[in-house]
Amino acid sequence: MTGVGRLLIAVYGVLALAATGRSFVQIVGKYEQAPLAYSLSALAAVVYIVATVALVNRGRGWYRTAWITITFELLGVLVIGTLSLVDPALFPHDTVWSVFGRGYLFIPLALPVLGMWWLARHPVTGVEPVTSDA
Template identity: 60%
Template sequence: MRESAPRATSSGPGRVLIAVYAIFALSSTARATVQIATKFHEAPLAYLLSALAGVVYILATIGLAGHGPAYRRLAWAAVGFELAGVLVVGTLTVLDTADFPDDTVWSVYGRGYGFVPLLLPVIGLAWLRRTRARADGSPHSRPGGQG
């Protein structure tokens, strides 16, 4: 019996995940760019954090869409950083609103975006874990199913 081919992160439900990451990459980067260009002096920390979030979403999109171990490492790093960022920035914005006169993408755990910024990295990490077993070298991923 021949084993199935490794499941890429960009297959099946991974395509939807990549599309959502791409939308967030585009929207958060565009929003941060406009905010930095037009009213940076009002909330520099918030706008820089939104720009950072945009870069992280871009890197996660590239990592999830790519094929091969380097792309998987990029995806793991970007999505892991994203989760840490949402938790840290979310907590800081709840505890100290004075430092954040305007929202970031990750403010209050992504409340302004329907909490998708909090759920997205959890789903992304779960998808990476689910696709890891065959894609990262288990016996099932070797040619011919030989282990």
């Protein structure tokens, strides 16, 4: 893997570490203040970890896992980002995905788009991208 793929994996890895650290500190230190927000930060951390592992490992199962986690990530950042603007009381403290990842320089908003683009450009032979055409 070269170029954009390596950069993509590196950014996912850094975001996985950052989200994991942030959620750990939030949950251990002040969970009762914003349990929903802190639980969502932990969920985001798990998604970033699984996406990172799936992008590093090639194969049909990992390719599908990458599509699923990155799609979930995009939906999460869009839904939580929108809800955090429409009803800020739902999230009295920020999550990784609040305001579309503002606390992380909007990388959580851009990253899944780049990830989906990269996956579409580098399919595993014999595996079609996961689509919502049902």
